[in-house]
Amino acid sequence: MAVREIPLFINGKAVASASREWRDVRNPTTQEVVARVPFATAAEVDQAVAAAKEAFRSWRKVPLVRRMRIMLRFQALVREHTEELAALITEEHGKTLPDAEGEVGRGLEVIEHACSITSLQLGEMAENAAGGVNVYTLLQPLGVGAGITAFNFPVMLPCFMFPLAIATGNTFVLKPSEQDPSSTMRLVELAHEAGIPPGVLNVVHGGPDVANMICDHPDIKALSFIGSTPVGTHIYNRAGAAGKRVQAMMGAKNHCVIMPDANRSQAISHAIGSCFGAAGQRCMANSVIVLVGQAKEWLPEIIEASRKLKVGPGIWRDADLGPLVSPQARQRVLGLIESGVAEGASLALDGRNVQVEGYPDGxxxxxxxxxxxxxxxRIYREEIFGPVMCVVTVDTLDEAIAFINANPNGNGTSIFTASGWAARRFEEDIDVGQVGINVPIPVPVAFFSFTGSRASKLGDLGPNGKQAIQFWTQTKTVTSRWFEPDNESSGVNTTITMK
Known part of the structure; x- marks a missing residue:
């Protein structure tokens, strides 16, 4: 099988990189090298930004209705190519095909939301705010935007960034994860097939050096990042120091509270699926299960149901868990499991020695x-990013809320309960950005904003929804008065008052 070489994408064309530094992209099930990705040179990053800067001059003036029509074609193409995109995700990331198809669907929601740009980018107006004076606002694009995404959602996370950025009139430079870039590249190709002009959407590949170039580049005005906390903090600080508007969605340690009045089978099923889906490689995975009161008695059932999950390659449609993205990721997870044993936690279910017939290298x-x-x-303090569940027991809902709020992170949390009072109390007092009530993975639909609190988010505005429109635009306020021809002035007004 030929190994494909991943190109850069600059000014509307696939460009072979001149870089001397390349990385192998491996199938995490077999370790087969399926692609090679370049780490872009400084000159190539400059070319991508220059193309975006030049394209902005005309793209910012393209009518809203034309941008809307491009997004309509784009969403139709993504829908048509869902299976192809999902297969590329599974090949390089490892998640199961049904999960990969679900990822494409969640990314598609954002593109569909961008199709409403003709109403999303409306300003406000007050007629006769003062005598003969109208005041109105314009939501204008910033210029060149950029995005840096993590490996775990190679289609959804780029969709959290460039569709709305471009729909609002900005141009864009995207740096996808170097671990699984092929599905991202196919997404970008479909965007150009939909009619996005050359230079409006560009792609460079690389590691920390390329990320730093993006942070430092003077012609990039805004930067969106989704990934781990240490990297996100560095990018937020570095890009902010360079004068950029930055949003950084970062690490998590999500908790799922199960109350004793919850629907037992539903709560157990959803908690297990949230924790172990995508082999735990989700920033929204509920990796800590908090059993309240008599729900502690459900633990044996949780363990037994988890034991029955099927581990296998992502191409097996009946597999519940695929492989981790890399051998290094696997070794890190195994090391954290070892630390849990060493520090005195009880290992109720051990997944370290799982064997998948026919795939010894997965x-x-x-x-x-x-x-x-x-x-x-460590297993509680650190985001494991693997199929590891930590079970905690408390006596009351108040204890559960206090326990979660004491964690440094505030990305997502869920509660399973039949009590409206308990649900209301939880949503009101919990200090977490995304809250699920009888919902295991509380990622909001795309016309609501993705949020976060405390160590899980830096920056005021998150992706998607109204916040994304605010993030990718600047508000210009116009105060306007028109005089009747030959109308004589009534005198000089030296006050700040409008008359």
């Missing part, structure tokens, strides 16, 4: 469950 880790977990343990 990066597989089976469902793993710890009980007797303390907050000072």
């Amino acid at each position: 990066n597989f880790v089976g469902p793993t469950i710890f009980t007797d977990v303390r907050t000072d343990m």
Whole structure:
């Protein structure tokens, strides 16, 4: 099988990189090299930004209705090519095909939302705010925007960035993850097939050096990042120091509260699916299960149901968990499991030695469950990003809320309950950005904004929804008065008052 070389995408064309630094992209199920991706040179990053800067001059003036029509064609193409995109995700990331198809669907929601740009980018107007004076606002694009995405959602995360940025009149430079770039590149090709002009959407590949070039580049005006906390903090600080508008969605340690009055089978099923889906490689995975009161008695059922999950390659449609993205990711997860044992947690279900027949080289880790977990343990303090569940027990809802709010992160959380009072109390008092009530993965639909609190988010505005429109535009306020021809002035007004 020929190994494809991933190009850059600059000024509407695939461009072969002149870089001397390349990385192998491997199938995480077999370790087969399926692609090679370049780490762009400084000159290539400059070319991409220059193309975006030049394209902005005309793109910003393209009528809203034309941008809307491009997004309408784009969403139709993504829908048509869902299976192709999902297959590329599975090949390079490892998640199961049904999960990959679901990812494409969640990305498609954002493109569909961008199709409403003719109403999303409306300003406000007050007629006769003063005598003969109208005041109105314009939501104008910033210029060249950029995005840096993590590996775990190679289609959805770019969709969290460039569709709305471009629809609002900006141009864009995207740096996808170097670990699984092919599905992102196919997404960009479909965007250009839909009619996005040359230079409006560009792609460069690379690691930390390329990310730093994007942070520092003076012609990039705004930067969106989704990934880990250490990297996100660095990017937020560095890009902010360079004068950019920045949003950084970062790490998580999400908790799922199960109340004793919850629908037992639904709560257990959804909690397990949230924790172990995508082999735990989701920033929205509920990796800490908080059993309240008599729900503690459900633990054996949770363990047994988790034991029955099927581990296998993503191409098996009946697999529940695929492999981790890389051998390094697998070794990190195994090391954290070892630390949990060493620090005194009880290993109720051990997934370290899972074997998948026919795939001896896959990066597989089976469902793993710890009980007797303390907050000072590494398995609780760190985002494991693998199929590892930490189970904590408390006596009351108040204890559960206090326990979650004491964690440094505030990305997502869920509660399973039949009590409206408990649900209302939870949503009101919990200090977490995304809250699910009997919903296991509380990623909001795309016409609501993706949020976060505390260490999970830096910047005031998040992706998607109204906040994304605000992030990718600047508000210009116009105060306007028109005089009747030959109308004589009534005198000089030296005050700030409008008359």
